Amino acid sequence: MNYLYKLILVISILPAVSPAQTLIDQGRYIAQLANCYSCHTDIENEGKPLAGGRAMETQFGIFYPPNITPDKETGIGNWTEHQFAKAVRSGLAPDGSHYYPTFPYSAYKNISDADIKALTAYMFSLKPVKQMNNNHNLSWFVSRWVLPIWKMLNTDQGSNKSDKDRGAYIVDTLGHCNECHTPRNSLGILQMEQKFSGNEDLSAPDISSESLKDWSKEELIDLFSDGALPSGDYVSDHMAEVVEYSTSTWKPADLKAAIRYLQKQKTN
Amino acid sequence: MSKILLFVFTFIFTNVVFAQNFSMDFNPEMVIKYRKDFMTAVKGHNNDIKAIVYGAVPFDNHLNIHLSSLEQMFAEIESLFPEGSDFGETNAKNAVWENPEKFKKAIADARQALVTFQQAVARGDKAKTKAAFKKFGRSSCGSCHKSFKKKQN
Structure with a gap:
């Protein structure tokens, strides 16, 4: 025994x-x-x-x-x-x-x-x-x-915020949202002073807090979980892939942190 | 001489009429415009279903109107993309015409997702219906847009 x-x-x-x-x-x-x-x-x-x-x-x-x-x-x-x-x-x-x-x-x-x-x-x-x-x-x-020159010019993607703000870490670092949603100059350098104001060349819309101000938290969750837009439409092409293979798999706490961070981003 | 003139006149007239009829049969710009309006109508039904399912409006009795409309409209989607309507103001990707079998499968999957959602609605559990709606949207409109619709600003 x-x-x-x-x-x-x-x-x-x-x-x-x-x-x-x-x-x-x-x-x-x-x-x-x-x-x-x-x-x-x-x-x-x-x-x-x-x-x-x-x-x-x-x-x-x-x-x-x-x-x-x-x-x-x-x-x-x-x-x-x-x-x-x-x-x-x-x-x-x-x-x-x-x-x-x-x-x-x-x-x-x-x-x-x-x-x-x-x-x-x-x-x-x-x-x-x-x-x-x-x-x-x-x-x-x-x-x-x-x-190497390009890399020196394209250094400003925000500091390492992983310890301070989980949302910033997910959006700016792992999710690399700036890559599509922040405009670039003719050399392809991100224009961080216009962070998240959209990139027409990539048909990537403005996702600054100003443009998201009419979105409810539930609508943002529906976007990242299911690709659903408030209009009744659904995201397409590359963003649909981002939803399917990435954002729809995020843990609820990470999704909330990312949404919180996006909602407070202001474009200069 | 008058017979020759009559023949020439008849020939020109019938050709003009034929050409007009042909352009009425297939005007690609009009097909593209019609297709976009059709998809806007689909979006409208989808959004109304969402409003009902989420409890934002008191029109539960309208649910079947929207569902049967979508059922009929989904059955026509493939016909909205004929050869020759792949240019200009369209949001459709070339993959629609380059990979027709995959496109047909995406539509078939969307129709099946609608049937599954209709079954969930019929069971009458509101919480489960909401979850089923999310799944329906993602695996019908969302899934098709991923491969066959261009990004828009």
């Missing part, structure tokens, strides 16, 4: 899931907050998740986000955790080359160490997919050598 009590005690203090699995689950959620799936999956052609190949048409040409599954030949299977963190937060490939900023590393630079660790664990837990990356098809004036 004494043995039985000891057995029950041991089982009761064992964690329900292993720490590694918990870290992977945390990383999966970070990937959802950051919406990695939407850009790194060729959704239109029913491509394999996160194996890259999606054509992203921009004013600078067509970009093809790469395979980020842990395949050793065509993906990130040979990367170290440090290399992965450097790619995400600094836009630097393991060979030292700069990534084009369709990869929103200028927003991701503020991702916390704990979240990067979890994201790395998740990415490397995925099933490797062997799929070669496509070469970008860019305008003649777009070249990697200008990227």
Whole structure:
């Protein structure tokens, strides 16, 4: 009988899931907050998740986000955790080359160490997919050598607010909402003094607090949970993907924090 | 001579009439305008359903009017996108015409989502109806817009 009590005690203090699995689950959620799936999956052609190949048409040409599954030949299977963190937060490939900023590393630079660790664990837990990356098809004036200068000019995406304001961290850093909803100049530099005032080139609307003032909290929840607009319409195209693969999966507390933050953002 | 003139006149007249009839049959700009108005009507029914389901208006008895309207309108959506109506002031993405099978499936899924929502309404549980409405919107209009409608400001 004494043995039985000891057995029950041991089982009761064992964690329900292993720490590694918990870290992977945390990383999966970070990937959802950051919406990695939407850009790194060729959704239109029913491509394999996160194996890259999606054509992203921009004013600078067509970009093809790469395979980020842990395949050793065509993906990130040979990367170290440090290399992965450097790619995400600094836009630097393991060979030292700069990534084009369709990869929103200028927003991701503020991702916390704990979240990067979890994201790395998740990415490397995925099933490797062997799929070669496509070469970008860019305008003649777009070249990697200008990227260090571009990076220096495009540094103002807000300070690291992760410890102070969860909403700011989700909206500005992981959710990288500025990338589409803040206007850019002709060099593609974000005009942060007009934060969230919309980007006509991307058909991304104004989401500053002024434009959201007539929205109720429930309407904003319906938008991020279901893509529903107050008019009875539904969001389309890329924003519909953002809702499906990202915002609809956010935990209620995170969604409320993000909405609170958006409702207090004022454009100068 | 008069017979020749009569023939020429008849030939020109019938061709003019035929051309007019043809343009009445298929005027792509008008089809696009009609399609947009049709979708605005769908949006109106959807918004009225939302107002009823959320308890914002006291018109529970109108629910079936909107549902049967949507049922009939959903059945016609595919016909609103004929070949040759893919230009100008349309919000439809090229994928509608480039991937017709996927488009047909999206419409079929939307019609099925409507049937599921109608069943939830018939059960009469208000809280569950509200949840079912959210799911219906997302898996009908929302799902189709993701692949087949351009973003708008």
